[in-house]
Amino acid sequence: QSTLTQPASVSGSPGQSITISCTGTTSDVGYYNYVSWYKQLPGKAPEVMIYEVSKRPSGTSNRFSGSKSGNTASLTISGLQAEDEADYYCSSYTRIRTMVFGGGTKVTVL
Protein backbone atom coordinates (compact mmCIF):
# COMPACT_ATOMS: atom_id res chain seq x y z
CA GLN A 1 0.00 0.00 0.00
CA SER A 2 1.08 3.61 -0.51
CA THR A 3 0.38 6.71 1.54
CA LEU A 4 -2.77 8.73 1.95
CA THR A 5 -2.66 12.05 0.10
CA GLN A 6 -2.58 15.24 2.14
CA PRO A 7 -1.69 18.79 1.09
CA ALA A 8 1.88 19.64 2.06
CA SER A 9 0.86 22.85 3.76
CA VAL A 10 -2.18 24.83 4.83
CA SER A 11 -2.18 28.27 6.41
CA GLY A 12 -4.68 30.63 7.96
CA SER A 13 -4.97 33.69 10.12
CA PRO A 14 -5.93 33.55 13.79
CA GLY A 15 -9.66 33.02 14.17
CA GLN A 16 -10.12 31.58 10.70
CA SER A 17 -11.08 28.00 9.83
CA ILE A 18 -8.91 25.68 7.82
CA THR A 19 -9.56 22.22 6.40
CA ILE A 20 -7.01 19.51 5.67
CA SER A 21 -7.99 16.77 3.26
CA CYS A 22 -6.84 13.16 3.30
CA THR A 23 -7.53 11.07 0.22
CA GLY A 24 -7.23 7.31 0.15
CA THR A 25 -8.91 4.46 -1.66
CA THR A 26 -11.84 2.08 -1.35
CA SER A 27 -9.48 -0.25 0.55
CA ASP A 28 -8.70 2.14 3.39
CA VAL A 29 -10.46 5.49 3.97
CA GLY A 30 -13.48 4.37 1.98
CA TYR A 31 -13.68 0.92 3.55
CA TYR A 32 -13.86 1.55 7.30
CA ASN A 33 -14.68 4.48 9.57
CA TYR A 34 -11.28 4.08 11.19
CA VAL A 35 -9.69 7.36 10.19
CA SER A 36 -7.62 9.21 12.78
CA TRP A 37 -5.84 12.56 12.83
CA TYR A 38 -2.65 13.33 14.75
CA LYS A 39 -0.95 16.56 15.69
CA GLN A 40 2.83 16.53 15.96
CA LEU A 41 4.94 19.31 17.41
CA PRO A 42 8.68 19.42 16.62
CA GLY A 43 10.61 16.84 18.60
CA LYS A 44 7.46 15.37 20.13
CA ALA A 45 5.47 12.18 19.65
CA PRO A 46 2.18 12.56 17.76
CA GLU A 47 -1.03 13.21 19.68
CA VAL A 48 -4.40 11.87 18.54
CA MET A 49 -6.88 14.68 17.87
CA ILE A 50 -9.67 12.78 16.08
CA TYR A 51 -10.42 9.05 15.82
CA GLU A 52 -13.06 6.98 14.03
CA VAL A 53 -13.53 9.84 11.54
CA SER A 54 -15.17 12.35 13.87
CA LYS A 55 -14.73 11.39 17.52
CA ARG A 56 -12.68 13.60 19.84
CA PRO A 57 -10.68 12.16 22.72
CA SER A 58 -11.35 13.83 26.04
CA GLY A 59 -9.12 16.85 26.24
CA THR A 60 -9.23 17.66 22.54
CA SER A 61 -10.70 21.06 21.84
CA ASN A 62 -14.09 21.12 20.09
CA ARG A 63 -12.45 23.47 17.57
CA PHE A 64 -11.22 20.26 15.93
CA SER A 65 -13.72 18.28 13.89
CA GLY A 66 -13.49 15.44 11.41
CA SER A 67 -15.61 14.14 8.58
CA LYS A 68 -15.48 11.74 5.67
CA SER A 69 -17.04 11.48 2.24
CA GLY A 70 -16.24 8.48 0.12
CA ASN A 71 -12.48 8.01 -0.02
CA THR A 72 -11.64 11.44 1.40
CA ALA A 73 -11.50 12.40 5.06
CA SER A 74 -11.14 15.94 6.33
CA LEU A 75 -9.95 17.67 9.47
CA THR A 76 -11.29 21.15 10.18
CA ILE A 77 -9.75 23.48 12.70
CA SER A 78 -12.00 26.39 13.51
CA GLY A 79 -11.01 29.53 15.40
CA LEU A 80 -7.38 28.96 14.44
CA GLN A 81 -4.91 29.72 17.25
CA ALA A 82 -1.13 30.05 17.36
CA GLU A 83 -0.91 26.81 19.34
CA ASP A 84 -2.44 24.93 16.39
CA GLU A 85 0.72 25.41 14.36
CA ALA A 86 2.12 21.89 13.88
CA ASP A 87 2.30 18.98 11.49
CA TYR A 88 -0.91 16.99 11.08
CA TYR A 89 -1.14 13.40 9.87
CA CYS A 90 -4.15 11.35 8.91
CA SER A 91 -4.22 7.58 9.15
CA SER A 92 -6.60 4.80 8.21
CA TYR A 93 -7.03 1.15 9.06
CA THR A 94 -7.22 -0.89 5.87
CA ARG A 95 -9.14 -3.81 4.43
CA ILE A 96 -6.10 -6.06 4.91
CA ARG A 97 -5.63 -5.22 8.62
CA THR A 98 -2.76 -2.83 8.09
CA MET A 99 -2.46 0.91 8.70
CA VAL A 100 -1.62 3.63 6.24
CA PHE A 101 -0.61 7.20 7.02
CA GLY A 102 -0.71 10.41 5.05
CA GLY A 103 2.35 12.38 4.07
CA GLY A 104 1.62 15.08 6.64
CA THR A 105 0.40 18.68 6.42
CA LYS A 106 2.24 21.62 7.92
CA VAL A 107 -0.24 24.07 9.39
CA THR A 108 1.00 27.64 9.64
CA VAL A 109 -0.81 30.34 11.58
CA LEU A 110 -0.14 33.62 9.81
Next chain:
Amino acid sequence: QVQLVQSGAEVKKPGASVKVSCKASGYTFTSYAIHWLRQAPGQRLEWMGWINAGDSDTEYSQEFQGRVTITRDTSASTAYMDLSSLRSEDTALYYCARDFGSGSGRWGAFDIWGQGTTVTVSS
Protein backbone atom coordinates in the same frame (compact mmCIF):
# COMPACT_ATOMS: atom_id res chain seq x y z
CA GLN B 1 0.08 6.35 34.96
CA VAL B 2 -0.47 4.71 31.60
CA GLN B 3 2.78 4.81 29.66
CA LEU B 4 5.02 3.07 27.17
CA VAL B 5 8.75 3.25 27.80
CA GLN B 6 11.13 2.32 25.00
CA SER B 7 14.72 1.13 25.10
CA GLY B 8 17.63 3.45 24.43
CA ALA B 9 19.29 4.68 21.27
CA GLU B 10 21.10 2.21 19.02
CA VAL B 11 23.92 2.55 16.51
CA LYS B 12 24.25 -0.30 14.04
CA LYS B 13 26.29 -1.15 10.98
CA PRO B 14 24.66 -1.88 7.62
CA GLY B 15 23.49 -5.47 7.42
CA ALA B 16 23.04 -5.83 11.17
CA SER B 17 19.78 -6.23 13.12
CA VAL B 18 18.26 -4.12 15.87
CA LYS B 19 15.71 -5.03 18.55
CA VAL B 20 13.77 -2.24 20.25
CA SER B 21 11.63 -2.85 23.33
CA CYS B 22 8.48 -1.11 24.50
CA LYS B 23 7.45 -1.69 28.13
CA ALA B 24 3.84 -0.97 29.07
CA SER B 25 2.64 0.06 32.51
CA GLY B 26 -0.53 1.39 34.08
CA TYR B 27 -2.95 -0.78 32.11
CA THR B 28 -3.66 -4.42 31.24
CA PHE B 29 -1.04 -5.11 28.57
CA THR B 30 -2.90 -8.00 26.97
CA SER B 31 -6.06 -5.96 26.37
CA TYR B 32 -4.68 -3.83 23.53
CA ALA B 33 -2.66 -3.98 20.35
CA ILE B 34 0.71 -2.29 20.06
CA HIS B 35 1.80 -0.71 16.79
CA TRP B 36 5.30 0.19 15.63
CA LEU B 37 6.02 3.23 13.47
CA ARG B 38 9.09 5.14 12.45
CA GLN B 39 9.95 8.65 11.34
CA ALA B 40 13.14 9.52 9.49
CA PRO B 41 14.51 13.03 10.16
CA GLY B 42 12.16 15.59 8.62
CA GLN B 43 10.02 12.88 7.07
CA ARG B 44 6.51 11.50 7.51
CA LEU B 45 5.30 8.84 9.93
CA GLU B 46 5.67 5.35 8.48
CA TRP B 47 3.70 2.42 9.87
CA MET B 48 5.59 -0.86 10.28
CA GLY B 49 3.27 -3.37 11.90
CA TRP B 50 1.21 -4.33 14.93
CA ILE B 51 0.81 -7.09 17.45
CA ASN B 52 -2.26 -8.06 19.41
CA ALA B 53 -0.69 -8.30 22.86
CA GLY B 54 -3.40 -10.74 23.91
CA ASP B 55 -3.07 -13.48 21.33
CA SER B 56 0.19 -12.48 19.60
CA ASP B 57 -1.53 -12.02 16.23
CA THR B 58 0.59 -9.78 13.99
CA GLU B 59 0.34 -7.88 10.73
CA TYR B 60 3.16 -6.10 8.90
CA SER B 61 3.52 -3.42 6.29
CA GLN B 62 4.48 -4.78 2.89
CA GLU B 63 7.30 -2.23 2.91
CA PHE B 64 9.01 -4.25 5.66
CA GLN B 65 7.86 -7.77 4.87
CA GLY B 66 10.58 -10.26 5.68
CA ARG B 67 12.68 -7.73 7.60
CA VAL B 68 10.52 -6.87 10.60
CA THR B 69 9.32 -9.15 13.39
CA ILE B 70 7.14 -7.97 16.26
CA THR B 71 6.82 -10.08 19.40
CA ARG B 72 5.66 -9.65 22.95
CA ASP B 73 6.39 -11.02 26.41
CA THR B 74 3.24 -10.88 28.51
CA SER B 75 5.13 -11.63 31.74
CA ALA B 76 7.17 -8.47 31.17
CA SER B 77 4.34 -6.42 29.61
CA THR B 78 6.75 -5.66 26.82
CA ALA B 79 6.54 -5.60 23.04
CA TYR B 80 9.57 -5.90 20.79
CA MET B 81 10.35 -4.83 17.24
CA ASP B 82 13.19 -6.58 15.45
CA LEU B 83 14.41 -5.09 12.15
CA SER B 84 17.03 -6.98 10.16
CA SER B 85 19.30 -6.29 7.17
CA LEU B 86 19.65 -2.68 8.22
CA ARG B 87 20.60 -0.04 5.68
CA SER B 88 21.29 3.66 5.98
CA GLU B 89 17.68 4.47 5.00
CA ASP B 90 16.53 2.76 8.22
CA THR B 91 18.05 5.58 10.28
CA ALA B 92 15.01 6.98 12.07
CA LEU B 93 13.15 7.52 15.31
CA TYR B 94 11.13 4.39 16.08
CA TYR B 95 7.90 4.63 18.09
CA CYS B 96 5.58 2.12 19.69
CA ALA B 97 1.98 3.16 20.28
CA ARG B 98 -1.12 1.68 21.93
CA ASP B 99 -4.23 1.14 19.83
CA PHE B 100 -6.85 2.13 22.37
CA GLY B 101 -9.87 0.86 20.48
CA SER B 102 -8.42 -2.57 19.79
CA GLY B 103 -9.70 -3.97 23.04
CA SER B 104 -13.24 -3.55 21.76
CA GLY B 105 -12.74 -4.45 18.13
CA ARG B 106 -12.14 -0.93 16.87
CA TRP B 107 -8.88 -0.10 15.19
CA GLY B 108 -6.28 2.44 14.33
CA ALA B 109 -6.36 5.12 17.02
CA PHE B 110 -3.16 5.51 19.02
CA ASP B 111 -3.58 7.21 22.37
CA ILE B 112 -0.34 6.38 24.18
CA TRP B 113 3.06 6.66 22.49
CA GLY B 114 6.51 5.67 23.62
CA GLN B 115 9.18 8.34 23.83
CA GLY B 116 10.84 7.06 20.66
CA THR B 117 14.10 5.20 20.08
CA THR B 118 16.71 6.59 17.72
CA VAL B 119 18.28 3.96 15.49
CA THR B 120 21.29 5.10 13.49
CA VAL B 121 22.67 2.90 10.74
CA SER B 122 26.18 3.88 9.72
CA SER B 123 29.35 2.18 8.66
